[in-house]
Amino acid sequence: MSAPVAGRRPLRAGPVSAVWRPRTAFVVLGGLALLVLVGAASVGRGEYPIALADVLRVLAGAGSRGETFVITQLRLPRVLCGVLVGAALGVAGAITQGVARNPLTSPDVLGVTDGAGVAALAVLVLAGTGGSAVGLLAAVGLPLAALVGGLLAAALVVGLAYRQGLDAFRFILVGLGISVALVSVTSWLLVLANVQQASLALIWLRGSLNARGWEHVVPVAVVLVIVLPIAIVLAFRLDALDLGDDAARGLGERVDRSRVQLLGLAVVLAASACAAAGPIRFVALVTPQVSLRLTGGSRPPLLASAVAGALLVVTGDLVARTVLGGEVPVGVVTVVLGAPYLLYLLVRRTRKDSA
Amino acid sequence: MGTTVVGRLAPPVRRRSRPWLALGLGLGALAVVVVLSIAVGASPTTPGQVWDALVAPTGAPSDVVVRELRLPRTLLGILVGAALGVAGVLMQGHTRNPLADPGLLGISGGAAFCVVLSTTVLGVTDVFGYVWFAFAGAALAALLVFTLGAASRGGPTPVTLALAGLAVSELLLALTSAMVLGEGPSLDAYRFWAAGALDDRGAALTLQVLPFVLLGLVLAIANVRALDVLALGEDSARGLGQDVTRARLVGLVAVTLLTGASVAVAGPIGFVGLVAPHVVRSLVGPAHGRLIPLAALVGAVLVLAADVVGRLVVRPAELAVGIVLGIVGAPFFVALIRRRMVKL
Numbered sequence: 001m002s003a004p005v006a007g008r009r010p011l012r013a014g015p016v017s018a019v020w021r022p023r024t025a026f027v028v029l030g031g032l033a034l035l036v037l038v039g040a041a042s043v044g045r046g047e048y049p050i051a052l053a054d055v056l057r058v059l060a061g062a063g064s065r066g067e068t069f070v071i072t073q074l075r076l077p078r079v080l081c082g083v084l085v086g087a088a089l090g091v092a093g094a095i096t097q098g099v100a101r102n103p104l105t106s107p108d109v110l111g112v113t114d115g116a117g118v119a120a121l122a123v124l125v126l127a128g129t130g131g132s133a134v135g136l137l138a139a140v141g142l143p144l145a146a147l148v149g150g151l152l153a154a155a156l157v158v159g160l161a162y163r164q165g166l167d168a169f170r171f172i173l174v175g176l177g178i179s180v181a182l183v184s185v186t187s188w189l190l191v192l193a194n195v196q197q198a199s200l201a202l203i204w205l206r207g208s209l210n211a212r213g214w215e216h217v218v219p220v221a222v223v224l225v226i227v228l229p230i231a232i233v234l235a236f237r238l239d240a241l242d243l244g245d246d247a248a249r250g251l252g253e254r255v256d257r258s259r260v261q262l263l264g265l266a267v268v269l270a271a272s273a274c275a276a277a278g279p280i281r282f283v284a285l286v287t288p289q290v291s292l293r294l295t296g297g298s299r300p301p302l303l304a305s306a307v308a309g310a311l312l313v314v315t316g317d318l319v320a321r322t323v324l325g326g327e328v329p330v331g332v333v334t335v336v337l338g339a340p341y342l343l344y345l346l347v348r349r350t351r352k353d354s355a
Numbered sequence: 356m357g358t359t360v361v362g363r364l365a366p367p368v369r370r371r372s373r374p375w376l377a378l379g380l381g382l383g384a385l386a387v388v389v390v391l392s393i394a395v396g397a398s399p400t401t402p403g404q405v406w407d408a409l410v411a412p413t414g415a416p417s418d419v420v421v422r423e424l425r426l427p428r429t430l431l432g433i434l435v436g437a438a439l440g441v442a443g444v445l446m447q448g449h450t451r452n453p454l455a456d457p458g459l460l461g462i463s464g465g466a467a468f469c470v471v472l473s474t475t476v477l478g479v480t481d482v483f484g485y486v487w488f489a490f491a492g493a494a495l496a497a498l499l500v501f502t503l504g505a506a507s508r509g510g511p512t513p514v515t516l517a518l519a520g521l522a523v524s525e526l527l528l529a530l531t532s533a534m535v536l537g538e539g540p541s542l543d544a545y546r547f548w549a550a551g552a553l554d555d556r557g558a559a560l561t562l563q564v565l566p567f568v569l570l571g572l573v574l575a576i577a578n579v580r581a582l583d584v585l586a587l588g589e590d591s592a593r594g595l596g597q598d599v600t601r602a603r604l605v606g607l608v609a610v611t612l613l614t615g616a617s618v619a620v621a622g623p624i625g626f627v628g629l630v631a632p633h634v635v636r637s638l639v640g641p642a643h644g645r646l647i648p649l650a651a652l653v654g655a656v657l658v659l660a661a662d663v664v665g666r667l668v669v670r671p672a673e674l675a676v677g678i679v680l681g682i683v684g685a686p687f688f689v690a691l692i693r694r695r696m697v698k699l
Contacts, residue, residue, distance in 0.1 A: 104518055160689055169514045170692055173454070176517055177688035180459070180625060184681025188674060190546040198546050199536070206532055281525060329536075332529045339526035346515050346522070347503065 024295040024304060031307035038311065039083060042318040043075045073213075081212040081276055082317050082330070083310040084220040086283060088273040090291075090309020091224075093284030094300035095231060095266040098238045099259050101299075102168035103345060106285035107154070107270035109175040110263075113279035114182035115153020116146040116271055120278070121186055121201050125193040143219065143275035150271030153182060158263065165245065166259060207280035207331025209317050216276045223272040228306070231265045234258070235302055242298055280316075280331045282338025283309050289345070312337075374645050377638040381652035385433075388659040392429040393421060395663055397671045427558035432662050432676070433655040434561060435553070435621045436631075438568045438613040440654020441575045443628025444635075444646050445613075448582040449501065449606045453633070453691070454513040457493075457614040458625030461523030465496030466618035467549065468527040475534050475541040482563050482619055489619035490567075494611040496523055501607060551622040551677020553662055564616040571612030575647050578605050582643040624677040626684025627654050633691065 010017045040059070044050045050058075050067055057063050058071045092107045107113065123145040161167070161174040186205065190198050203210065237258045240248040248255050270284060287308040288300030294308075295301050316333035324333075394405050400417045407413070408421035439457060446455035446462075457463050469492030473479040479488070503519050535542040581602030584592045592599055617624065631654040632646060639645045658676060661683065665674035 104514070109521075160693065163693065169512075172514055173517060173692045174689050176459075176521060177685045177692070180688070181682050181685030184625075184678045184685075187546070187550045187681075188678045191550050191675065191678075193546075195543050199542055202532055202536055202542065202546075206529065206536070281529075328533055332533045335525055335529035339522040339529075342522040343503075343519060346519050349515065 021295070021297075024297070024301055027291065027294045027301075027304050028307055031304065031311055035083065035307060035311050035314065038314050038318060039079050042079050042082075042314055042321075043071055045318065045322055046070075046075060077213045077217050078209050078211075078317075079314060080217045081220070082209050082314040084217060084224055085209075085273040085277045085280065086287075086310035086313030087306040088220060088224055088269040088309070089280065089283040089313070090287040090305035090307070091228060091231060091302050092266040092270040092273070093286075093309070094288040094291075094302050094305035095235065095262050095269075096284070097288050098235065098299040099241070099262050099266070100166065100168040100171060101242065102172075103289050104285075104342070105168055105172060106282075107266055108279075108281050108284060109172050109179075110267065110270075111153035111157040111175050111178045111182065112150040112267055112270045113274055113281060114179040114186070115156075116150035116274035117205050117279050118153075118182050118185050118189070119145040119149020120204060120275075121189045121193075122149075124201050124204070125189045125197055143216070146275040146278075147271045150274050151267060153178060154263075154267040154271070158260075165256070203329055204278045206329040207278040207334070208329030209277055209313075210329070212277065220272055220276045223268065227265050227269055228302075231262070231269075232302055234262055234265065238262070238299060277313075278329075278331065280313060280334055282334050282342070283312055286334075286338045286341050287312055289341075374639045374649075377635065377645075377649055378652070380638075381649055381656065384656045385652060385659075388656055388663060389429055389433075391663045392432065392659050393425050396420065396425060396666055397673070423558075424554075427556065427561055428553050428662070429659065430558070431553050431556050431561045431621065432659040434565065434568055435617040435624065436627060436655035436658030437651035438571060438617045438654070439624060439627035439658070440631035440650040440652075441572060441647055442610050442613040442617075443630075443654070444632045444643065444650045445575055445578065445582070445606050445610050446500075446628065447632050448578075448585065448643060448646075449603060449610075450516060451586065451588075452513055452516050454517050454629065454688075456626065456629035457610065458623060458627075459517060459524075459629065460496070460500050460520035461527060462493050462496045462500070462610065462614045463618050463623035463625065464524040464527040464531075465492035465494075466490070466615045467623050468492050468531045470548075470619060471531050471534055471541075471545060474544070482560055486564060486567065486616060486619040489615035490611055491615075492527075493615040493618065494607070496527075497607050497610050497614075499523060501603060547675075548622045550675035551624040551680075552673075552675035553621055553658075554673065554675075556620060560620055564620045567612050567616040571609045571616065572651070574605055574609035574612070578602060578609060579643045579647060581605070586641065622675075622677060624658065624680060626680045626688070627657050630684055630687055631657060633687075 008019050008021075010019055040052055040055045044052055044055045048070055050071065054063060054067060055071065058067050063071070089107070096105050096107055096110065097103055120142050123141045157171070157175045157178050160178070161171045163170070190201060193201060237253060240251050240253040241255065241258065243251070245255050273280070288305045291304035291308045292300045295304050312334065313330060316337070317330040320328045320330050320333050393409075394400065394402060398417075398420050400420065404415075404417040405421055408415075408418040412418040412422060442457045443455070446457060446460065447453060466489040469488035470485050473485040473488040479485045500516070500519065500523070503516070531545075535545045581592075581597055584595055584597045585599070585602060587595070589599055592602075631650045634653050635646055635649040639649060657680070661679040662676040665676055665679045668674055
């Protein structure tokens, strides 16, 4: 694009150019290695513990029959689901924060999570009174409803907050207002439900990886495979947006269109993550900021955020299952870690403002 | 009530404040919703039956409905609404922040968390037992918010405060639901209580929390002068001889009592503390001596009106008052932000 960064040689291929950043690559690769380790440990833990070496042997295709069944049918989908959901959330958060140029935004504040929650709960409660259709409905209808609900809520928030451009703060506050209304609807649906439904719904609403199988893994994987490359390509436009709206327009960037496209991708990613595992909050807020601090740079890195998100969700699930006991959903762990981090970010900002 | 656009450099419009008109309107509205609240409900009652029940009860079913169910419920609505309205004024005054509200800032969440903690883990069953836990939770959350407010010189921006409230409420909600998950009975009780409702509470309950609310209101009125001075900023207030720490402490205790008591008896009810002060301020201006009594009135009207609406929309079932206010209050909140009544 412009003059090369001092000491870094740009890699050019036709119209595309990039800079080799060893620190980012190191963070991504190190994170991946850590993810494999934690993932293997998580696969090994459970009612029937399997040693780390055996897990790796089974994954390589050489294990006993029982172990292979337990791992490939029960444990692996759960861990993979966590990996993909975390990655989707991390990327969604990185895009949102990059577009809004604000570390406090995330798909959670966009209303995606609460919209998905209301829609899924509606399916669970209103349609969940039938007999044999329930299983099918829960398997297909619930994730679909969550996806649609998340998209609709985000569209509502963006529509209401859009006023001569996107102001990050207006965005956050409008999202907050909408999500309070959605939470009210949620508590109404909880009252309507019977006890079993309510207990199921409350677990779902906290974001849990319990009993996730391949049918949950595949949709998120498909979405990630399609959306992630597009996001990485489109994210180059963020470089122009980083310069400010006027400068970006001067460079020939269609500012509002790029923003809406990128936000759309973030919302799709977050909503499909929600559809698979329920709303696992604060992952999308925290991981982009953490990976930004690890890699350096001007805005949250997509790939590193994906790895960090996956790592956070899988580790959180492992902690929830082993330390806290089986009943605690992973979403509780991420909130307990993420909410204080948000408070820390706020206090730091406030200090800076007043200094 | 014109739409004042902040940021345009126009001379400030001097709105004439009409406190007596506002008081009259408020009392009129309260009378209407009280009548509706006593006359409307799942079991149909004629106006004549209601009148008989109030004046000359004979023990007929309609008498029981009116005297045992609707009357206490109405009184409780007035009490909770007044408490939350005044708590909202105090929070907005002390944080100098137009988006402050006991619900949005996590104070109701703190009270709710401690109530659930006491009922599920410690086995407390009656209000007199867990109201203290509600106070403790509300006080802790309020302290957190006030501290965050003090961390910056000009006070936190609305966004900072709103997000801090979000973080605190999300954290408390996650912990609360972790406690009730997997425990059938407490989960069942929790979901009804968490919706924020006034039904089935009984007159005894209202009487039990009444002293706390009254004490909170007295403290709020004692806080009026300090709030007016604090509106100029903390440094100016000190310069004018105001004991800021004491004023904050009184405000904190009052918010704790009002919010804690209303959460203990009716569950978390949002948006009253946000809407009531804004409505009153647009009528009578920012002087707290007028704001506090009128916000109590408007808060009571809001809660009762929402309760009546909740009884009507899904008949014969009921929509809890907290749910109605959440759904109705959110557009108000969004409008505040879109109309730029709030400087971001």
